[in-house]
Amino acid sequence: MAELKIENLHVEIEGKEILKGVSLVIKSNEIHALMGPNGNGKSTLLAAIMGHPKYTVTEGKILLDGQDVLAMSIDERSRAGLFLAMQYPQEVPGVTNSDFLRAAINARRESPMPLFSFIKEMEKTIKDLEMKPDLAHRFLNEGFSGGEKKRNEIVQMKLLKPSIAMLDEIDSGLDVDALKIVANSVVDMQKNTDLGLIVVSHYERFYQLLKPTHAHVLVNGKIVIEGAEELVTKIDTEGYDWLYKEFDLQPVVEDKKQMPFSLGSCAASSKGKLV
Numbered sequence: 001m002a003e004l005k006i007e008n009l010h011v012e013i014e015g016k017e018i019l020k021g022v023s024l025v026i027k028s029n030e031i032h033a034l035m036g037p038n039g040n041g042k043s044t045l046l047a048a049i050m051g052h053p054k055y056t057v058t059e060g061k062i063l064l065d066g067q068d069v070l071a072m073s074i075d076e077r078s079r080a081g082l083f084l085a086m087q088y089p090q091e092v093p094g095v096t097n098s099d100f101l102r103a104a105i106n107a108r109r110e111s112p113m114p115l116f117s118f119i120k121e122m123e124k125t126i127k128d129l130e131m132k133p134d135l136a137h138r139f140l141n142e143g144f145s146g147g148e149k150k151r152n153e154i155v156q157m158k159l160l161k162p163s164i165a166m167l168d169e170i171d172s173g174l175d176v177d178a179l180k181i182v183a184n185s186v187v188d189m190q191k192n193t194d195l196g197l198i199v200v201s202h203y204e205r206f207y208q209l210l211k212p213t214h215a216h217v218l219v220n221g222k223i224v225i226e227g228a229e230e231l232v233t234k235i236d237t238e239g240y241d242w243l244y245k246e247f248d249l250q251p252v253v254e255d256k257k258q259m260p261f262s263l264g265s266c267a268a269s270s271k272g273k274l275v
Ligand code: ADP
Pocket: 013, 014, 018, 036, 037, 038, 039, 040, 041, 042, 043, 044, 045, 054, 254, 255, 256, 258, 259, 260, 261
């Protein structure tokens, strides 16, 4: 059983405090919905957990099964069982999807996975997600549609078999059919592997398919209210206005100039090679 514990986390980007004391515990088999208006720190939280160098933790703790995550490099965090499906998956020309996946799998094994087993598993996963078979052999995310990029993040998750996975707006860019395929695939994996999940989405439709066990709303760098599925439904029908009034909060105006965080810095290990 895995447990990710976040205690009083404060995170800064370029000197600006974005997270102002977030505490959260995610265990195996739990599905946590993370909601909140744009620009309030949802992606920042996930990026800080995964160890993106641009996000500086100034206070607080992140523990995975009691181990200090903040002391680990990004590749160590991945090997320890954490996974992040990014809001904006990066295109990596020159690296084929299959080479990337194989390198990532082998980096967490004592001896490399036999090529035949790898190909069989990769092809099955791509087929389960109803993706075109040639996507395995094209450069990572290059020229993929928005939906294909998002499904490809799920392919990575299925092959890397994390214990705690974070999905950042994985449903954006998916049509209704693709949404069901992705949701079913995530639920299937969650049931079979006891996966614990943090899922950022704005859409109740996606959460209806996933059935979150917990829900949290992040406003201005703090979790202001927690609940379960009923909270997701309330936000879907009433929006966030009532929260601002009830908790006397100031809306955060989203900074449009922000750069989506890039795989280039996120997937590189401290030794400078792909993990
Ligand atoms: P959310 O995911 O809730 O929409 P984010 O965590 O992406 O919000 O952003 C929170 C705040 O941090 C915003 O003000 C955003 O502009 C800023 N921010 C996020 N990422 C970066 C970055 N890489 N560089 C500079 N500012 C950033």
